[in-house]
Amino acid sequence: MPRLLILLAPALVLALASSAVRAEKADRLKPMIFTAEKQGRIDGVNQRTELLGNVIITKGSLLLKAEKVDVRETRDGYHQAYASGTAGQPVSFRQARDIPGEAVDGVADQVEYDTKTETVRFIGNATVRRLRGTAVAEEVTGAVIVYDSRTEVFTLEGGSASPNPNGRTRIVLMPRAQPGDEAASAPVAPLPLKPSTTLQPGKPS
Template sequence: MKKLHALMAVLATVTALSATAAYAQSAPKADRDMPMNAEADALRYDDLKQTSVFTGNVVITKGTTIIRGERVDVRQDPQGYQFATVIAPAGKRAFYRKKREGVDEYIEGEGELIEYDSQADIVKFTRRAELRRYNGTTLVDETSGALITYNNNTDVFTVDGGAKNSTAANPTGRVRALLSPRTAAAPPKVAPTTTPGPVLRPSLRLGADKN
């Protein structure tokens, strides 16, 4: 009996640890506290300065966050927070994706340059910037401009069209956005009436008219 109780206690502990690990992986706001994993063709690491330079088909994962680019420069501060600068391949854009907390929604962004601050949980997309929100796999919102700043803590983003510094990629210097409504409008409620309606007589014949 004692062995059975001990086995049950071990199984309960393992189950609790597994649930905690699964929650940590699925909780986006915990991303900044997750370790940063990287894959690249080459790496230059400076332990004294706590900097890493990844080059060649770089893929960074940090919890639910995914970052892709041709070069990623990462600096870590004494508190352990990472600051990444992502440079896109020539003629292309770097990529960022993260799951939003508590909903089946994802934020995706692209830009020729992406800057990620894990301490403030803010990401910036520069030049040919684009930000998209997906509900599952369905595109819901999309916006583009010269500079987009997205705050993961508040789910607030700002877009600069770059009117003062228009480029060939955005010659108009205008912001473009497609924003879908969150929910469909509810039908208007009909106020109850106090006027008595007609009295209905019971019928013993199926389909008989009621007057």
């Protein structure tokens, strides 16, 4: 993607490398589990659950942490979760990919998660990374980032809530290591010293 487009476009779409590989497929069949440290409220009439205080949501490999979560069940049985953080403690989200050892990890002031569309919306000071193990393969930042876990496409928007100067969006793509890169970059070990078998000790004059 041209650098000019990355810097100036108000909304960008970025597909992950290996786009044919999806987020963890088994997650959609797992139950959604909620825990919280403080108060909670369940409204059975309106199909709404509110939780407060170090709220943790899990669904298979999916892990969401927030200070406050409002979960609503739709008429067709899906859930929409609205999570918010506190100053200095944003909402965090993590989900494994089908590639072993890879995951999508993100933080934002607010996060919206929809189980029907399997999309995650990061709102305000948003940063999302694709990880290979502990190494960052790709990183995107902006005011709003929408991650579609089915297609693994990011949609980015700039604005005043972007963590970047002048409300810009920002994309960082790290190079993939190639075979031999480690050997080429590794320092060459010095040859061990060996005693000479040809030189004779010098004689005093």
